[in-house]
Amino acid sequence: MIHVSGYEGAVVNVSCSYEKGFQSSEKYLCKSNCGRNDVLIMTKQPKNNKYSIYDDKKAQIFTVMIFDLQKRDAGKYWCGISLFGNDIYTEVIVDVGQDSCCNSVTKIKSYKKDSVTISCPYESEYQNNLKYICRGARPSICLQQALITSDNKENGRFRLDDDKVSGTFTVNITRLTRRDSGLYLCGVQRNSGLDVFSAVELQVKAIHILVYFLPAPLVIMLIPTVAWIKVYKCTKVRGKTRICTQTHI
Incomplete structure (x- = not known):
């Protein structure tokens, strides 16, 4: 059995090997019971919109490409080789995963x-x-x-x-x-x-942000204080009597 996996929207390759002596035989990929209507692609018609097939006779491997994978493409397939009498089949399982991640x-x-x-x-x-x-x-x-x-x-x-x-x-x-x-x-x-x-x-x-909270008394100590300077201006009135006025700077 051959097991291949791919993601939705991608391409997957199904490679099927065969024994010497079958180089000239027709190769194909099929589903279900592999009746005439179940054949998806064959080497005498090597390409359509969904599949392509290539037979490397020297390596004795034929490869089917499945394009634009969808969930419905998952399931069981068969690699087939046409013979006089009974054809030769190899089971293929295709898994299709969602091209996204993850639940958590x-x-x-x-x-x-x-x-x-x-x-x-x-x-x-x-x-x-x-x-x-x-x-x-x-x-x-x-x-x-x-x-x-x-x-x-x-x-x-x-x-x-x-x-x-x-x-x-x-x-x-x-x-x-x-x-x-x-x-x-x-x-x-x-x-x-x-x-x-x-x-x-x-x-x-962007940056580390560090916040410091100062105790209220310390904040008060850091507030600039205002110095009050008293200035007296005095003038003589009626002899010895002085009248003084006070200002602040």
Whole structure:
């Protein structure tokens, strides 16, 4: 049995090998009971709007491409080889996943010019699998657009460390900028089927804001005081009697 997986809107390849001696035989892909109306594509008519087929006779493999995958394309297919008498069939299972992620998102915050560490947990069965991280929410293109992978643990401001004991890989990002804000996908490549993902949303703030509250008595002490200077101006009236007036500056 052949098992292939793809995302909605993408293309998936179904590769079917055959034994020597069948190079000149007609090859095809079909569904259901593989009757005449169930044949989707064949080598004598190698392309239509949904499928194409190519027979590499030297490698003894024919490959069918299924374009613009949709949920309805998931299910059981058959690789067929036409023979006199009974044809030869190989069962094919196609899985179609939604090209978006994820049901839950972990949110973290940091500040401009600081560093941040993104933690990505995974199941123990994936200890030796490739890990990676990308930006955005589309699993179908995540690996192709990966910022860093476990095969290349340092890339500019990014560093990836894989702790296989705890089942977590971490990605450290240094010298953060506001442009680093957004959604990230942590990916683990699977040997078969669709990769496994978790989502992290990073918010990078502009600056640290520190607010200090001073005790009221201290605030009062810091308020500039006004000095009052009394000035007396006196004039003689009727001999020895003086009349004085007071002003302030």
